[in-house]
Amino acid sequence: MKMLSPFLILPLILLNSCTERSNGDDSKEILEKILTNLDEIETAHYVSTASAYNIYDTIKPVYLSDHYFKEYTNPSDTFVGASFIRLSYQDSSKMEYSYDGFMRSRVNWEEGYMEIDSFKTMRFPWREVGTPFFTRAKIIFNYLLETEDSISYSVKHFMDSLKINLTIYDTINSVDFIFGNNPIYTPQNAQFFDPGFSNYDIWVTTSDYLPFKIKRDLPHSISIESIKKIDLNIDNISNFSAKSYFPDLPFPDKTKKLDKLNLLGEKAPSWSLKQTDNQLVHLRDFKGKVILLEFTGIGCGPCYAAVPFLKQLTEEYNKNFFEVVSIESWVSNVETIKNYQNKNALNYTLLRSNELVEQMYQVNSVPRFFLIDQNQIVRESFTGFSLGKTNKKNGGIN
Secondary structure (H helix, E strand, C coil): CECCCCCEECCCCCCCCCCCCCCCCCCHHHHHHHHHHHHCCCEEEEEEEEEEEECCECCCCCEEEEEEEEEEECCCCCCCCEEEEEEECCCCCCEEEEECCCCEEEEECCCCEEEEECCCCCCCCCCCCECCHHHHHHHHHHHHHHCCCCEEEEEEECCCEEEEEEEECCCCEEEECCECCCCEEEECCCCCCCCCCEEEEEEEECCCCEEEEEEEECCCEEEEEEEEEEEECCCCHHHCCHHHHCCCCCCCCCCCCCCCCCCCCCECCCCEEECCCCCEEEHHHHCCCEEEEEEECCCCHHHHHHHHHHHHHHHHECCCCEEEEEEECCCCCHHHHHHHHHHCCCCCEEEECCHHHHHHCCCCCCCEEEEECCCCEEEEEEECCCCCCCCEECCCCC
């Protein structure tokens, strides 16, 4: 077992891609008909119901929400292929989110401000803009008909609908269509995780051969989106202006916002959090040790990919000098957290989060890492994880 060195490897996120192919069945004509009909959609207004589940509790959703969408096919946008606005289901005059091909904007009605991102800096080759329903369906059917990946599909006929199942056989990557206009290949690291398939179920009405529901089932998460009250081609993209929906709200003052690095060199905010057995654990319990503190989320792909790295660190370094402490910030159900802990055979401390600790550590996305020295001073802070591009950081711990 290694003693703790003054330098500790910490990761930064950057998700990469890869993959392969197989045969479909004699239902290719149906798939082509659906894609043809999708290609004829220029605008779509609809109500969307979206839900998300983690793989350790598929009964109770971790997210469930209704929204009103206006979606516009935008061939000039090479990143998403669509412009859209998401409005409040309760009040369709209230914008929540928009993307026009040049910028994305988000309104925080609860705190009374809005934000704009014009993509001057990009963390990934794609824009972090969730692809709207019909555009995503088009991308999936294009992929299904043209991919060289190893796949299978089936078409089941019901009285007034079809169910198309797409299974992508890739033990290295999960294949996702949630961002951008191309599939995203996320390494799952078969050395540590059970080989996982990417599964998609798409329900299609036989009256117009258009999708109305998509289920996405990946090794790390499950989500479902269904739409209703659909109006097609009643509008034109030339009439779309995201700015016309902007409310009269201020933009956040960047000088007053908490800097994500302002904890560096400061005493780590103290906390007392419970384990799954209700045992209370305090930050002060780890005084005299170096701590790699992680904020994680069950259902988060990069968090899932970080697990073997954290287990490996725990095995390599002496617990008298170093510990990994992970705080679950997405899920509050104790049984779900226990299932996650047992399934992944975690050998490090896992705690249940609360709103206060997330505010103190300025956690807006996960995984978020903090390297805390023996005197409980924050020495490093990182967001994200990638097995393919792990950055080595010198901790500078005395």
